[in-house]
Amino acid sequence: MLSYIIRRLLGLVPVFFGITLISFFVIHLAPGKPTDAQASLNPKVSYEARMRLEKLCGFDKPIHVQYAGWLKRFVVFDFGRSYIDGRPVSQKIVERLPITLLINTTSLLLILVVGIPIGIASAVRKGSGFDKGMTVLVFIGFSAPEFWLALLAMSFFGIALGWFPVSGITSLDYDYYSVVGKALDIARHLVLPVAIAAFGGLAGISRYMRSSMINVLGQDFIRTARAKGLTEYAVLYRHALKNALLPVITIMGLSIPGLIGGSVIFESIFSIPGMGRLFYESVMARDYTTIMGVLSVGAILTLLGNFIADVAYSYADPRIRLSEAKGA
């Protein structure tokens, strides 16, 4: 098991550098520079001053030299400073990361807690009214623009009914609350964004759970289990579920980039100061160092999610780690 984990971890390193390489080149080869706003577009700035500024930022060097420089600093966890306010990028990200992580992990948990039972029930009662109703419901969540659902939910639950706050993560009088009050206040603010993010992601998990459960239920060992007189409960939960959960683990790992990407939308619409908003703001201001920082952190989170999914998969299915060990 340990050697499997180590091999997987080492395998992530080239993927991570591939992601940063592509990001770096895409960002730096696009026309325009972050210094344009301060220099080229300002008629008072001379040519020499512009060149000095670009040299200071390293834009006069060839792009592969710039990437090597970025990489060298990255290895010692130096993301550089923001071009906008001069603050260290790592500090900006650390401020914004917890709220984005909180929203994404809560919605992922909600997706699992709701999606897996829906998938199982749909598979067991395949073709029933319940199955069809759930199919339509999860497909609606999957097909609707998330920000549109968010707008509707905001105007209905937030404004018309007044149940939940519609923007930010804390109330104005947050500072006066006790610790419990603070936690409850944040939770109240997160209900709508988390619920909508989870509704959108429900389809993936529940549909995979459904088809994988149907697949497993049609196999011989299930017939054997039924033939030897096990109760339906034991057949479903002790024999079928374990096997049916396997593909779902992989899908969960693959859904992480979507969740992280979606945080740009949620954080913009609900005015949440998270990593998605930070990314949007830095893209609009062409803040190269911050963009690279957020992309790297996003990539690390995704890889970490995939890694956990891989390890969980091999833990749940010994065939995987044994066959790989034999092959290697």
Added chain:
Amino acid sequence: MTAILRKKTFIASIAFIGGMLVLALFAPFVTTHDPSRIDTSAVLIPPSSHHICGTDTLGRDIYSRIVYGGRISLSIGFIAVGISLLIGICVGSVAGYYGGLMDSMLMRVVDIMLCFPTFFLILAVIAFLEPSIFNIMAVIGATSWMGVARLIRAEVMTLKERDYVAAAKVMGGHDAWIIIRHLIPNAIGPVLVSATLGIGGAILVESALSFLGLGVQPPIPSWGNILMDGKSTLGIAWWLTVFPGICILLTVLAYNLLGDGLREYLDPRANN
């Protein structure tokens, strides 16, 4: 029993998609107003017999804008998926056919792209270039081909061992001919599902970009930017948000149900 009911949603999806395409194609004949004509005397009119979906803040007819916006949004869906199919089929068939180093290098690239928070990349590229319709199509296509590549690769890897491929080789067919003529046509089935789902996905990405102000730029209407216009008037003019939103929802839903139906049809294991 379920097969028939499944067929019903399948047929309904096809009918809806067909209807949308007809509306978009014949937009000048089925609309009631010029989609970009500003009429300050008819601002924010609720749905009525004259403006069946109401008007926006500039007095433009929402129904006509949705129909014309359909042209843009559907084209983005089709062309983005076309681009992703083109890249995915090339990468997948080359990797599957040649195997070895070529395969492991290409699949590494696929792994990298799959771990990318792609919406971040799309956002950055569109913001740095310009949010033109072509750029939006190209970027969505260039970031969504990985699934297709994996499917095609897996199919090609099993197909290339078949006797008919050996026969084609013996007859002197060169690699490109065998891939294009004999392998890709037989491997295309599962790709249909992912292409159908991709059209819906691309329409959603465009609407999300519009929400951030980086989608198709006004005055050209797209479903995303019509919906975006509704954001500021949500409390006073529900029709600006509700109609384009429902239009996106139903269209994407139709493509997703169509894809799901195709999947069950092509994968008989899921049926019994």
